[in-house]
Amino acid sequence: MTKKETWSQRFESALHPAIARFNASISFDIELIEYDLTGSQAHAKMLAHTGIISPEEGEQLVAGLEQIRQEYRQRKFQPGVDAEDVHFAVERRLTEIVGDVGKKVHTARSRNDQVGTDTRLYLRDQIQQIKSELREFQGVLLDIAEKHVETLIPGYTHLQRAQPVSLAHHLLAYFQMAQRDWERLGDVSRRVNISPLGCGALAGTTFPIDRHYTAKLLNFDDIYANSLDGVSDRDFAIEFLCAASLIMVHLSRLAEEVILWSSEEFRFVTLKDSCATGSSIMPQKKNPDVPELVRGKTGRVFGHLQAMLVIMKGLPLAYNKDLQEDKEGLFDSVNTVKASLEAMTILLREGLEFRTQRLAEAVAEDFSNATDVADYLAARGVPFREAYNLVGKVVKTSIAAGKLLKDLKLEEWQQLHPAFAADIYEAISPRQVVAARNSHGGTGFVQVNKALIAARAEIAQ
Template structure:
């Protein structure tokens, strides 16, 4: 096969080196956006009089045929990369005019344009997936505003909270992820097309026109930066990593909650697997896989940072390594979000009785004892120390706070009265935490309404 570059070379590449150099095995995924970018470039060349209007239309129609072949699975993927494969096929379809497509363009600005178009679409897709996932979380939260669950710090029982409040904490994480994606999209949505190999071109091109045709909001200001910039990829991989951090944290809780030790949820058959040896088991494979796949995306981010840190300007072949990282990250992110959405839609059932038993069988209402004394005029630090003594007494006697007699309460401080029993019930403990952003039921309903509006 003849090489796509000039006759500067006397002999072809060694077959092993040719295979090592090639990216057609993975960058074929860029073909739809490559065609769109090339159609915009052809229209601009015709508009500027660099080629004739008839030639421009031939190129546009030939590229449209290539896209149809790709969608039908008949496109002949031959060449070093997707760009040369498209150009070769275009020349087969429209003849010599196909060789004019690359006028005033380099593979360097071409691939940078393709990658930005691809990522822009991926960001839109992931943003929509996050929105749908948030809607599902809101639906579950709405059903569990007054369902209580132990809240933890240091994985130790801390204070009871509304289950809806717990779920809305994840909603906030994913809301920040959506905002980050939209901020990154603005920086992705800048056109490098027309920057050439690194220094621009001598042809009278119109970069603003191609940017407009492709939906970009502007053009890269510096031709060197245009072809060598991959900051937008790093930003996307960083945000993808954070999304998976949030999914992984959620996965860890689902795994813990479904264990016999917690027993807060049960898995439905549609989202759990069994053991090949132990017939009694239901395994939480989905969250375990999400937790595991998080690492591969972290790896892609680290790899790209290492690639970029030593690159001189402008384009270097090292940058070919960005594509597999991006493609795999997008695929991993989408499949994890899809799987977790199904899990929350139909995969788990909260065990309300077990949750109620959990919040009623510990000392996580101790802070409310201190708060109770504080409302009676006892300085908080003194109330805190008195409550510590009461907790120690309960631990040593194997009792809960609700089991103490009024005489025992008053033995610790005379301000305790009959209303202490109501003050330390789990429902009252949660309901009274009505500060802005707190777990009080009124606050949770307000937060839920806002969340539902944010993902509508």
């Protein structure tokens, strides 16, 4: 049997070893140790500040906790399952270091508000790291986009050729998705950065604590106004998982395009050896493992979001042991998002190369300029729907004849409608098709250059 160390004399015997292992969270909540130490130091300072313990005792506690931090960093403090969780492990080691004073660190505090504080400190830090990685990802997108303003790529709807666009414009779409992700994390961070410390187990405490004092020490923006809510709220974690899921959606969409672009059917990009693998049996293969893994890992983040929602949906107030299950999914989602952002950034920066000649050929070999023929007629007074139907007819006859629109002779154009003139060929050239779309936010080169300038200014702030 495990030793009975953590619970009160209410219990006659220790937990069954299997139940102790089942109940323990130390194997994963050790991730919170530095945040637990920081939170406990602030709590000890507050206890001394309010006179609940003496200044000397406060100093001893803070110093002892700092010693544990150094021991952990030097891998000298590595608690096992007998500690149950990181909070008890720290308190036990603190008592070994400073003696009975260490037993005072938990005065006016519960594990319920303690773990809530630790988790928020952890997530606040991780959000900032993810935001930095998003900025790096955006920067690489801009670097590539600036080189390819006038490189054309087929634009698709329904995965069918639609209209050619600037490759820079295409990449800037992902920049904007990442920008929303960056802003969304900022919104989440504001609700993460609220302190539950001092809420106690559920009802507050009889000690004359100063919750605003600890909040200030820990750089929280505010404190929870209701102790029940403070210890049981996991909205902030759910919001983060929502934001993380959307980051993975955006990475996965780009990953899917890279997978398509690298195939023999598309041949829009070449994968470099540093970011591709081979086949164990087919020597000619070069596999897009990085984007495939990103696409696959997206599902696990979605799963963690769903799991958190299911955990929370039926919990009565206030704290319940179910909430121990919030951490593994949260930690894994943080690590998955960070790893996926890093991998996709490396892939874009040094793992692929756009095949500009192939892209030029691609935009010249289809009917994606058909809308521009209709626009050409509409600009000359022909009602657009009438023009649309005329162009549909000429596309049909051209396909039957094995021709592209650029191959039609001027007489054929004029037989279709007398408004056509020799400038129709320039109007339907891929470059002009792109350049002409100069509405705000469009793919025209003038607009794309403006967008690049605005994007650079955005991430430079």
